[in-house]
Amino acid sequence: MNSSFMEVDESKKTDGSIGWIPYIPKNVEPRDSPLLDISNQAIWTVSSCKNGYGIDELMSDNVEKYWQSDGPQPHTIHLEFQKKTDVAFMMFYLDYKNDESYTPSKIQIKLGSSHQDIFFRNAQSFNEPQGWCAIDIRDKMERPQRVFWIQIQVIQNHQNGRDTHIRHVRVLGPKRSRVSPTNRIFTGEPHGPFPEHNLVDDEEEFAAFVDRSLVHLSLR
Numbered sequence: 001m002n003s004s005f006m007e008v009d010e011s012k013k014t015d016g017s018i019g020w021i022p023y024i025p026k027n028v029e030p031r032d033s034p035l036l037d038i039s040n041q042a043i044w045t046v047s048s049c050k051n052g053y054g055i056d057e058l059m060s061d062n063v064e065k066y067w068q069s070d071g072p073q074p075h076t077i078h079l080e081f082q083k084k085t086d087v088a089f090m091m092f093y094l095d096y097k098n099d100e101s102y103t104p105s106k107i108q109i110k111l112g113s114s115h116q117d118i119f120f121r122n123a124q125s126f127n128e129p130q131g132w133c134a135i136d137i138r139d140k141m142e143r144p145q146r147v148f149w150i151q152i153q154v155i156q157n158h159q160n161g162r163d164t165h166i167r168h169v170r171v172l173g174p175k176r177s178r179v180s181p182t183n184r185i186f187t188g189e190p191h192g193p194f195p196e197h198n199l200v201d202d203e204e205e206f207a208a209f210v211d212r213s214l215v216h217l218s219l220r
Contacts, residue, residue: 020037020091020093020168020170023091023132023134025134028142029143031174032143033175036172037171037172038087039059040059041081042079042085043080043081045077045078045080046076047069047071048069048071049069053066055067058167060168063095063167063168064167065167066167067166067167068164071163073154073155073162074108074153074155075153075154075164076151076152076153076154077151077152077166078150079149079150080148081147085146085147085173086145086146086173086174086178087144087145087146087147087150087171087172088136088138088145088174089137091134091169092129092132092134092169093168093169094129095167096130101157101159101160101161102157102158103129103161103164103165104126104154104164105127105158106123106124106156107123107126107135107153109151113147114148115151120137120145122135123155137150144174150171154166
């Protein structure tokens with residue numbers, strides 16, 4: 001009996017920790033692959049929670065655990081990054097079979113530098129979802145967005161339920177940023193050609209570029 005229980009538990013942990021990988025949309029450019037779970041780079045807060053069903057459960061690898069709100073709609077989750085961060089998708093584990101009226105039927109994502117500087121919104125509806133669901137938060141060119149702040153809003157639940165259950169949320173970003181420091185100095189545009197060489201080479205090349213630029217300015 002113990003052996004059987006452990007097998008079920010390990011399966012649930014796999015669903016939570018890496019189970020989202022097969023559900024990443026296919027239209028990801030090679031330069032942004034592989035996408036990584038960068039959830040632990042953010043500070044998470046929720047608008048409300050029932051005791052024992054908060055952020056720790058939301059971030060757990062076991063999909064039998066979940067966040068349960070305990071307040072008026074919309075229910076919100078805030079993510080704040082310490083530095084400007086590239087983000088591409090939000091992944092949600094929703095379980096209508098077990099949660100029924102607690103299951104979100106409409107979720108809205110807002111991105112920006114703060115709640116006063118929102119430059120992107122995307123709302124998505126769900127019909128009795130079971131498992132991992134993706135919300136695309138890239139720009140119109142399918143490039144990752146660079147943000148300090150993400151807000152997740154549960155706008156509506158199935159069957160007009162009041163509180164919500166979300167078993168997991170994961171934010172995905174590219175392994176390497178598209179930002180080119182050299183290109184930013186030339187044009188102010190961070191999205192330059194994606195470098196193929198390693199980070200040390202990038203930093204040395206950038207330092208050399210700055211040195212050449214300073215010499216050029218002094219000669220003028």
